[in-house]
Amino acid sequence: MKTVGLTFDLKTDYAFKKDDPPDANAEFDHPSTIQVIASAIQACGFKVKKIGNASSLLEKIGSLDVDIVFNISEGLTGRNRESQVPILLEMAGIPFVGADALTLSLTLDKIMAKKIFIAENIPTPKFFELKSPEALANTNHFKFPLIVKPRFEGSSKGLSENSRVENREDLKKQVEFVINTYKQPALVEQFISGQEFTVAVIGNDPPQALPIVQIKIDGRLKLEDKFYTFARIQSDRLEYICPAHINADLRKRIMELALKTYDAVECRDFGRVDFRVDSEGNPYVLEINPLPSLSTEDVFLLVAKEIGITYEQIIGRILDSALKRYNLE
Numbered sequence: 001m002k003t004v005g006l007t008f009d010l011k012t013d014y015a016f017k018k019d020d021p022p023d024a025n026a027e028f029d030h031p032s033t034i035q036v037i038a039s040a041i042q043a044c045g046f047k048v049k050k051i052g053n054a055s056s057l058l059e060k061i062g063s064l065d066v067d068i069v070f071n072i073s074e075g076l077t078g079r080n081r082e083s084q085v086p087i088l089l090e091m092a093g094i095p096f097v098g099a100d101a102l103t104l105s106l107t108l109d110k111i112m113a114k115k116i117f118i119a120e121n122i123p124t125p126k127f128f129e130l131k132s133p134e135a136l137a138n139t140n141h142f143k144f145p146l147i148v149k150p151r152f153e154g155s156s157k158g159l160s161e162n163s164r165v166e167n168r169e170d171l172k173k174q175v176e177f178v179i180n181t182y183k184q185p186a187l188v189e190q191f192i193s194g195q196e197f198t199v200a201v202i203g204n205d206p207p208q209a210l211p212i213v214q215i216k217i218d219g220r221l222k223l224e225d226k227f228y229t230f231a232r233i234q235s236d237r238l239e240y241i242c243p244a245h246i247n248a249d250l251r252k253r254i255m256e257l258a259l260k261t262y263d264a265v266e267c268r269d270f271g272r273v274d275f276r277v278d279s280e281g282n283p284y285v286l287e288i289n290p291l292p293s294l295s296t297e298d299v300f301l302l303v304a305k306e307i308g309i310t311y312e313q314i315i316g317r318i319l320d321s322a323l324k325r326y327n328l329e
């Protein structure tokens with residue numbers, strides 16, 4: 001029987017520092033999610049060894065005795081945080097599930113990822129970067145509304161009702177907030193009204209796009225100015241709908257773009273691509289998550305149900321894709 005190591009960051013392991021924002025540990029998992037994933041791996045016929053975060057891995061790396069690691073660790077800070085576990089595993093020659101360090105760093109940094117999208121003709125909202133609020137004085141040629149996000153975060157960190165801005169004064173305030181609170185540049189993007197979708201992708205050679213999931217906020221699919229904020233995730237005002245309410249043309253276009261994005265950044269085994277679609281039906285890729293949440297509250301359970309398989313089976317398929325890559329089946 002093969003043994004699968006599990007690397008992860010727990011919400012409960014995070015020690016809040018003095019000037020941390022309330023969403024500082026938003027990317028980390030609940031102990032219950034780790035348990036659900038561990039049970040799913042066991043149900044697929046493997047032994048599970050819980051390893052913990054990058055520091056625990058570093059301590060134990062000489063004596064792990066696992067065949068492969070299922071990594072869902074997000075790391076602590078910086079744009080390379082998601083790569084910390086993968087790079088240690090790569091150094092030690094231990095196979096692992098999911099994208100490698102290069103892909104994880106490249107995609108956590110939304111600006112680097114957008115540069116790749118542009119080079120590959122993948123539509124993404126127009127943007128500029130501000131490294132300081134003062135730099136705004138030299139920036140012109142943009143149209144409101146805009147959205148201000150931290151350059152390298154996930155899980156809607158740094159996003160609140162104030163993130164969508166309609167004038168220079170509010171833009172400057174929000175850029176100041178992002179830079180000071182998250183200690184990183186602000187990504188300023190054209191705000192796309194309309195609808196929102198997310199597409200889970202699994203496997204390799206070729207990967208498979210799973211049914212499109214649509215985002216409903218405050219009971220509405222026509223989102224207009226509404227978007228995904230940290231506060232909304234905490235509340236029940238956000239729902240995932242699958243199958244999505246869209247026509248066949250748009251469905252096809254979004255599925256194609258999801259796969260093209262997955263390939264463009266060399267995602268492996270699993271990932272999730274986020275989209276906004278404007279009122280004219282033009283899709284834009286916001287970002288790709290090579291380490292999307294596998295929590296049963298998130299989209300993977302929903303799409304598994306939609307294609308008639310269980311949560312355990314979808315975890316099994318992700319793990320099998322990785323084992324196959326390493327010829328370990």
Ligand SMILES: Nc1ncnc2c1ncn2[C@@H]1O[C@H](COP(=O)(O)OP(=O)(O)O)[C@@H](O)[C@H]1O
Binds near residue numbers: 155226
């Ligand atoms: N350009 C945009 N136009 C409209 N809404 C956006 C835009 N960028 C982000 N959003 C909203 O903010 C949410 C989070 O943004 P995203 O880029 O996916 O970052 P992350 O999920 O890593 O926090 C999206 O799901 C969407 O609701």
Ligand SMILES: [Mg+2]
Binds near residue numbers: 155156274286287
């Ligand atoms: Mg997102």
